[in-house]
Amino acid sequence: MATALVLVTTADGAADDVSQQALTFARGLAAGGPVHALVVAGEPGAEGVPAEAVAAGLGTWGAAQAHLARHPAFETFAPDAIAAVLTELAARLDAGVVIGPGTEAGNTVLARAAARDGQPFAANCTAVTLGSPTQVTRQRWGGTLQEEAALRGDRAFFTVAPHAVSAAAVEASPAAVDAFTPDIDDADLIVRVVDRVAAAVGGISLAEAKVVVSGGRGVGSADGFRPIEELAGLLGAAVGCSRAVTISGWRSHVDQVGQTGTKIAPNLYIAAGISGATQHMAGAKGAKKILAINKDAEAPIMAAADYAVIGDLHQVVPAISAEIRRVRGT
Amino acid sequence: MKVLVCIKSVPAVAGRITLTADARAIDTKHLGFAIGPHEECAVEEAVRLIEAHGGEAVVLTLGTAGALEQLRDALALGIARAIHLVTDGAEWDPESTTAAIVDAIRADEAASGPFDLVLVGNEAGDSADYQVGVRIGRALGRPVVTAIKGLSVADGRARCEQEASGGRDVFELPLPAVVGVLEGINLPRFPSVPGRLRAKSKPVEVSEPARPAQRLEMQRLVVPQGAAKQAVVLGQGADAAPAVVEVLANLGVI
Ligand SMILES: Cc1cc2nc3c(=O)[nH]c(=O)nc-3n(C[C@H](O)[C@H](O)[C@H](O)COP(=O)(O)OP(=O)(O)OC[C@H]3O[C@@H](n4cnc5c(N)ncnc54)[C@H](O)[C@@H]3O)c2cc1C
Numbered sequence: 115m116a117t118a119l120v121l122v123t124t125a126d127g128a129a130d131d132v133s134q135q136a137l138t139f140a141r142g143l144a145a146g147g148p149v150h151a152l153v154v155a156g157e158p159g160a161e162g163v164p165a166e167a168v169a170a171g172l173g174t175w176g177a178a179q180a181h182l183a184r185h186p187a188f189e190t191f192a193p194d195a196i197a198a199v200l201t202e203l204a205a206r207l208d209a210g211v212v213i214g215p216g217t218e219a220g221n222t223v224l225a226r227a228a229a230r231d232g233q234p235f236a237a238n239c240t241a242v243t244l245g246s247p248t249q250v251t252r253q254r255w256g257g258t259l260q261e262e263a264a265l266r267g268d269r270a271f272f273t274v275a276p277h278a279v280s281a282a283a284v285e286a287s288p289a290a291v292d293a294f295t296p297d298i299d300d301a302d303l304i305v306r307v308v309d310r311v312a313a314a315v316g317g318i319s320l321a322e323a324k325v326v327v328s329g330g331r332g333v334g335s336a337d338g339f340r341p342i343e344e345l346a347g348l349l350g351a352a353v354g355c356s357r358a359v360t361i362s363g364w365r366s367h368v369d370q371v372g373q374t375g376t377k378i379a380p381n382l383y384i385a386a387g388i389s390g391a392t393q394h395m396a397g398a399k400g401a402k403k404i405l406a407i408n409k410d411a412e413a414p415i416m417a418a419a420d421y422a423v424i425g426d427l428h429q430v431v432p433a434i435s436a437e438i439r440r441v442r443g444t
Numbered sequence: 445m446k447v448l449v450c451i452k453s454v455p456a457v458a459g460r461i462t463l464t465a466d467a468r469a470i471d472t473k474h475l476g477f478a479i480g481p482h483e484e485c486a487v488e489e490a491v492r493l494i495e496a497h498g499g500e501a502v503v504l505t506l507g508t509a510g511a512l513e514q515l516r517d518a519l520a521l522g523i524a525r526a527i528h529l530v531t532d533g534a535e536w537d538p539e540s541t542t543a544a545i546v547d548a549i550r551a552d553e554a555a556s557g558p559f560d561l562v563l564v565g566n567e568a569g570d571s572a573d574y575q576v577g578v579r580i581g582r583a584l585g586r587p588v589v590t591a592i593k594g595l596s597v598a599d600g601r602a603r604c605e606q607e608a609s610g611g612r613d614v615f616e617l618p619l620p621a622v623v624g625v626l627e628g629i630n631l632p633r634f635p636s637v638p639g640r641l642r643a644k645s646k647p648v649e650v651s652e653p654a655r656p657a658q659r660l661e662m663q664r665l666v667v668p669q670g671a672a673k674q675a676v677v678l679g680q681g682a683d684a685a686p687a688v689v690e691v692l693a694n695l696g697v698i
């Protein structure tokens with residue numbers, strides 16, 4: 115029975131979604147072995163929900179014991195300091211497995227912890243069988259390809275890919291909370307968020323939009339996006355695009371959908387002049403329905419789309435907008 | 445200043461991934477190769493830093509003989525010289541990749557002075573291990589930041605920005621440092637014809653490091669079976685508009 119230690123990151127006073135999934139994953143994995151969790155927090159006082167309550171609440175996701183590391187350095191993100199605490203705690207607990215959420219923060223902290231501990235690390239796993247070696251299945255290419263790999267270390271460090279499992283609550287009492295103040299080396303505080311600059315946020319966020327209308331290389335130019343924007347406006351949708359569009363400078367990278375862009379999960383995704391490359395679809399697979407508009411009936415996107423219009427988007431898109439206006443009588 | 449940018453040559457997969465018979469690699473018979481997207485932006489960032497501050501940018505890859513093409517692409521954009529750690533095509537895990545890169549960095553620094561910055565992609569386009577940059581930093585005792593979308597250097601410090609909800613988080617690192625770059629930090633330029641010509645005569649230092657035992661060893665690749673759909677064709681051209689609007693209405697979108 116290997117003891118599992120899970121790094122939990124928080125949002126709005128609770129474990130964030132991917133951390134809940136990581137705890138659920140750890141429970142399945144340890145097969146009866148105890149699940150410990152680590153939460154870090156700054157000075158008490160300013161927090162909406164006290165970190166002690168957050169830590170105790172991890173019992174909901176199956177953590178038997180929650181370790182709360184409180185230190186002023188944790189007021190802002192300090193990945194080396196978190197990694198130092200995580201590695202020390204793993205050694206103290208003699209944990210056989212150290213797990214994190216497969217997010218930017220989780221991946222960077224677990225990579226740092228593994229490097230400190232002189233161990234290999236597997237990012238974004240969807241299945242893990244402990245043993246010697248430990249067998250992992252992990253995501254490549256934004257999840258469009260899976261890798262089965264052997265992980266050979268004295269301690270298994272990995273992160274759990276988002277949605278690899280659904281978070282499942284257990285009927286358990288609150289986790290026992292062990293609060294402590296770690297000693298943190300100055301060298302581990304060099305990498306630390308020292309400032310926050312606010313950004314003007316406007317429009318509909320691509321990641322959260324219920325409808326997204328995207329254009330690809332087929333749109334042909336920056337100006338060519340006007341009809342796409344018009345349709346998006348009529349549907350209350352966000353505008354997205356493919357990488358072919360961003361590298362041409364037609365739209366900003368914030369609009370890019372895909373493996374190296376934004377992952378979207380709308381009810382409807384309208385993709386015009388987009389071929390449906392795997393790296394693009396890696397960002398669109400959360401869409402419930404896809405409508406492809408493409409002049410090529412054989413384009414790969416046809417195998418991912420629910421509906422298709424075959425034709426020139428420069429005619430199809432304005433015609434849809436006109437029909438919406440006609441139906442609405444505007 | 446002296447900047448190193450580490451790139452990985454990855455297959456330019458488009459429509460569908462096909463694997464080799466032994467399922468240990470992507471079948472690249474009909475595919476080209478490309479620099480990973482984050483790394484393409486790291487190359488651009490390196491070129492801009494040298495344009496702004498003077499000095500030298502160097503590009504490095506650990507990859508097959510064919511990866512020379514991706515090194516030349518970077519040289520065509522204004523990188524001065526390349527380091528090619530040639531492999532036989534077998535995959536290298538992140539720890540052995542790091543070890544080979546760190547050896548090359550140490551050798552280059554012994555010969556021509558320290559790198560102020562090592563730029564890497566946030567994650568490799570293919571294997572997405574999320575760790576080589578972190579490990580390089582650890583091995584060299586240099587601070588590392590990842591997921592960076594804004595970078596500027598002044599007075600021996602790097603200001604690095606990361607997207608956060610409602611704004612950007614700022615890190616300030618003393619140089620030398622390692623920075624993991626995300627696509628979107630800049631818009632990479634396209635190589636010019638003279639740039640391409642110049643690239644041909646720029647120096648490429650070649651060596652063949654030995655591949656150590658692998659501690660994260662890929663055994664098999666699997667293409668997940670997404671249910672292949674058969675799209676319902678709503679029509680051809682502009683005439684399809686009424687059928688589309690009917691679907692939009694049924695989906696509750698309008
Ligand atoms: C590691 C890696 C990561 C990547 N990440 C991403 C990513 O995050 N997002 C992303 O999008 N790509 C990504 N890519 C790039 C991806 O492989 C494709 O190159 C890209 O998605 C292609 O964009 P596209 O579909 O707009 O262009 P194309 O593939 O050129 O397709 C254009 C389509 O438009 C159609 N068309 C042309 N004219 C018209 C017209 N008038 N009317 C209707 N249809 C028309 C054509 O039939 C074609 O199907 C990545 C690549 C790599 C290697």
Ligand SMILES: Nc1ncnc2c1ncn2[C@@H]1O[C@H](COP(=O)(O)O)[C@@H](O)[C@H]1O
Pocket residue numbers: 450451452480482483504505506507538541563564565566567568569571572573574575576577
């Ligand atoms: N074989 C390689 N050669 C050069 N750089 C690499 C190699 N593998 C990874 N890197 C660099 O390290 C970054 C992170 O890779 P990874 O940890 O594999 O996701 C990449 O974006 C590259 O910049």
